[in-house]
Amino acid sequence: MTLTLDILLSGLVLGGMYALIALGLTLQYGIARIMNLSYGEFLVAAAFGALFLFTGMAINPILGLLLIVPASFAANWLLYRIVLTPLVKRAKNQGMLEVDSILGTFGVLFVIQGLMQVVFGGALQSYSYLSVPVHILGTTLAANRILALVFALIVGGALYVLLTRTRYGTALRAIAVNPVAAQLSGIDIAAASGLAFAAGGAIVGAGGVLISMFLTFSAASGVIFTMKALIVVIMGGVGNMMGALVAGLLLGIAETAVARLVDPGLTIAVTYALFLGALLWRPTGLFGRPAR
Amino acid sequence: MMTTKRTCLTALAVAAVSAAFAFGAPAQAQDTIKIGWAISKTGPFAAGAAVTTLPNYQVWVKDVNDAGGINVGGKKMKVEVIEYDDRSNSEEMIKAVERLATQDKVDFILPPWSTGMNLAAAPIFNKLGYPHLAVTANTNQSPALSKRWPNMTFWLGLPSQLVDGIVETFGKMQKEGKIGNKIAMIAVADQFGIEQSTAAREGLKKAGFELVYDKSYPFGSQDMQPVLKDAQAANPDVLIAFSYPPDTFAITDTMKVLAFNPKAVYLGVGTAFPGYKGKFQANAEGVMGVGGSDANLPGIKAYIAHHKDVIGREPDRWASPITYASLQVLQQAIERVGKIDRAAIINEINTGSFETIIGKVKLEGGQNVNVWTVGQWQGNDFFGIAPTAKAGAKAPIDKPKW
Numbered sequence: 231m232t233l234t235l236d237i238l239l240s241g242l243v244l245g246g247m248y249a250l251i252a253l254g255l256t257l258q259y260g261i262a263r264i265m266n267l268s269y270g271e272f273l274v275a276a277a278f279g280a281l282f283l284f285t286g287m288a289i290n291p292i293l294g295l296l297l298i299v300p301a302s303f304a305a306n307w308l309l310y311r312i313v314l315t316p317l318v319k320r321a322k323n324q325g326m327l328e329v330d331s332i333l334g335t336f337g338v339l340f341v342i343q344g345l346m347q348v349v350f351g352g353a354l355q356s357y358s359y360l361s362v363p364v365h366i367l368g369t370t371l372a373a374n375r376i377l378a379l380v381f382a383l384i385v386g387g388a389l390y391v392l393l394t395r396t397r398y399g400t401a402l403r404a405i406a407v408n409p410v411a412a413q414l415s416g417i418d419i420a421a422a423s424g425l426a427f428a429a430g431g432a433i434v435g436a437g438g439v440l441i442s443m444f445l446t447f448s449a450a451s452g453v454i455f456t457m458k459a460l461i462v463v464i465m466g467g468v469g470n471m472m473g474a475l476v477a478g479l480l481l482g483i484a485e486t487a488v489a490r491l492v493d494p495g496l497t498i499a500v501t502y503a504l505f506l507g508a509l510l511w512r513p514t515g516l517f518g519r520p521a522r
Numbered sequence: 523m524m525t526t527k528r529t530c531l532t533a534l535a536v537a538a539v540s541a542a543f544a545f546g547a548p549a550q551a552q553d554t555i556k557i558g559w560a561i562s563k564t565g566p567f568a569a570g571a572a573v574t575t576l577p578n579y580q581v582w583v584k585d586v587n588d589a590g591g592i593n594v595g596g597k598k599m600k601v602e603v604i605e606y607d608d609r610s611n612s613e614e615m616i617k618a619v620e621r622l623a624t625q626d627k628v629d630f631i632l633p634p635w636s637t638g639m640n641l642a643a644a645p646i647f648n649k650l651g652y653p654h655l656a657v658t659a660n661t662n663q664s665p666a667l668s669k670r671w672p673n674m675t676f677w678l679g680l681p682s683q684l685v686d687g688i689v690e691t692f693g694k695m696q697k698e699g700k701i702g703n704k705i706a707m708i709a710v711a712d713q714f715g716i717e718q719s720t721a722a723r724e725g726l727k728k729a730g731f732e733l734v735y736d737k738s739y740p741f742g743s744q745d746m747q748p749v750l751k752d753a754q755a756a757n758p759d760v761l762i763a764f765s766y767p768p769d770t771f772a773i774t775d776t777m778k779v780l781a782f783n784p785k786a787v788y789l790g791v792g793t794a795f796p797g798y799k800g801k802f803q804a805n806a807e808g809v810m811g812v813g814g815s816d817a818n819l820p821g822i823k824a825y826i827a828h829h830k831d832v833i834g835r836e837p838d839r840w841a842s843p844i845t846y847a848s849l850q851v852l853q854q855a856i857e858r859v860g861k862i863d864r865a866a867i868i869n870e871i872n873t874g875s876f877e878t879i880i881g882k883v884k885l886e887g888g889q890n891v892n893v894w895t896v897g898q899w900q901g902n903d904f905f906g907i908a909p910t911a912k913a914g915a916k917a918p919i920d921k922p923k924w
Binding site for chain 2: 236237240244343344347351352353354355356357358361362363370371372444445446447448449450454485486489490493494495497498
């Protein structure tokens with residue numbers, strides 16, 4: 231019983247991190263319809279930002295959020311307006327936009343990575359913040375990881391409510407389902423998509439700051455985060471906030487359970503097995519509706 | 523119209539000539555020694571190369587040029603650098619090395635970073651006839667490789683030596699009654715982790731230790747809580763981890779949070795990084811890891827301070843000082859031969875005896891075997907504690923609780 235509880239809580243905390251990473255991408259991919267391969271780079275850039283503020287200017291990462299989240303929002307909005315809008319305009323259909331945006335953001339990935347290499351160097355970076363034990367129901371967890379989980383739950387929940395219960399949210403979902411029809415109903419697609427993309431950027435910025443408290447990263451680590459986020463997004467159903475949240479948490483619990491009960495060497499295998507299972511049996515994701 | 527054109531051309535020619543003088547273009551071919559390297563400045567290997575290898579190349583080149591250059595047959599020749607980024611890709615690296623030799627016509631080529639890259643580079647270095655100082659390569663095959671490619675030299679000792687050091691250290695501590703015989707061992711599931719843990723399993727069992735927990739975790743994993751919780755439940759006297767830098771940091775962090783306090787802790791690559799001490803401060807005290815240096819050697823002391831001045835941070839305490847020492851060996855070999863005769867210089871590197879910051883270096887069969895295998899953070903330095911017979915070896919201290 232204590233072991234089950236231990237696995238559950240540790241798994242939730244790990245899964246919270248996965249969900250946090252994935253929430254921004256599901257906004258960008260699901261609503262703005264941009265498959266952003268440079269997503270992980272924005273996460274690492276935010277992590278570097280937090281590191282710089284903390285070690286260089288003694289501003290703690292929580293306060294750093296106030297600076298980095300708006301900056302990341304603005305950077306992503308500009309990216310959408312300047313680099314991606316031409317692609318959106320010229321795309322004849324969803325498939326073409328997907329291919330173009332993958333190629334375009336693949337380039338952006340190297341630009342950001344290169345800039346980070348030049349500014350911060352290639353070395354691994356890490357610092358300590360809130361790395362203190364918290365005891366919950368007999369399980370010991372790190373405070374900084376719990377913070378990431380709580381943040382993921384709040385952001386995921388808030389976005390879910392926003393998208394399903396508000397008028398603007400309904401408009402955003404309309405874009406995700408059928409951009410042409412949405413435009414015909416009087417929705418300003420360009421503005422709304424830009425905003426959704428930038429909001430995804432704000433979330434990835436927050437994710438980068440929170441994750442930098444407990445993970446070691448370097449200018450080259452971005453792609454790992456993009457991969458993980460993509461797995462969670464696809465498992466949860468593209469554009470589905472609740473799906474991303476639940477898929478992230480499930481992955482965390484599954485990995486922890488396999489590590490404790492079977493063998494820690496199998497954690498990556500179980501991730502991909504679940505991913506494969508989702509693709510085979512629920513191709514639209516845990517919460518996705520079959521496409522019509 | 524014609525005159526104008528000619529005037530223009532003359533002006534251009536004058537400008538070109540004066541520019542050439544202004545920039546000090548070499549009047550003769552050999553006023554400088556051209557040294558090239560292809561190293562990972564981007565991609566997954568960039569982090570390792572940026573800690574251990576590239577800064578030492580930069581410090582060494584600066585030191586040589588500040589001193590007026592390398593003395594080749596009575597003439598001081600400054601070092602000119604040509605650098606390529608191999609993008610952590612062995613094919614790119616090989617192409618760049620070939621380019622350095624055939625197009626840039628460099629006099630010497632410094633090696634790339636990591637075991638894999640150096641093994642990939644070995645045939646081309648040999649074909650081109652350049653000395654190959656494979657400092658960051660660590661494999662049990664190295665004596666055989668040096669036999670096949672005499673230009674290739676190894677500097678970190680054999681992986682089996684590193685394990686011997688671990689067995690020696692903990693065997694001695696057990697005899698002295700400082701620790702019991704229960705060991706928990708975790709290892710990253712890649713070539714490094716598997717090779718090391720296999721050798722350690724055998725050596726520790728032979729020495730009478732009991733492995734109460736023995737698992738591997740996937741490469742790239744930074745979530746150490748599950749592994750460490752089970753290791754903690756096994757209640758070991760010692761935790762040994764054959765880990766890479768990100769996991770080394772994560773293991774320390776998680777052990778601290780879990781209040782997992784075995785009597786001794788040995789962690790893998792990254793323990794000797796200045797960033798480790800920087801991040802964990804007082805908690806680093808007593809943590810053991812691969813490598814080490816004799817911080818009381820005047821050469822090492824000066825080197826650490828100098829590295830900090832030039833690069834802005836301290837060097838790691840495993841392969842960094844050895845990398846710098848290998849370059850000192852190269853320089854002394856060039857000076858002794860007195861001309862750019864690469865075959866003679868390779869021979870001198872293999873047979874000569876050299877004074878360096880890590881003390882006297884004398885290769886045996888292309889191997890630098892006189893190395894620290896286990897180090898421990900004691901105060902502000904990561905001292906070598908094994909092999910115990912090596913001059914300057916410190917006695918291990920008890921690890922305080924996190």
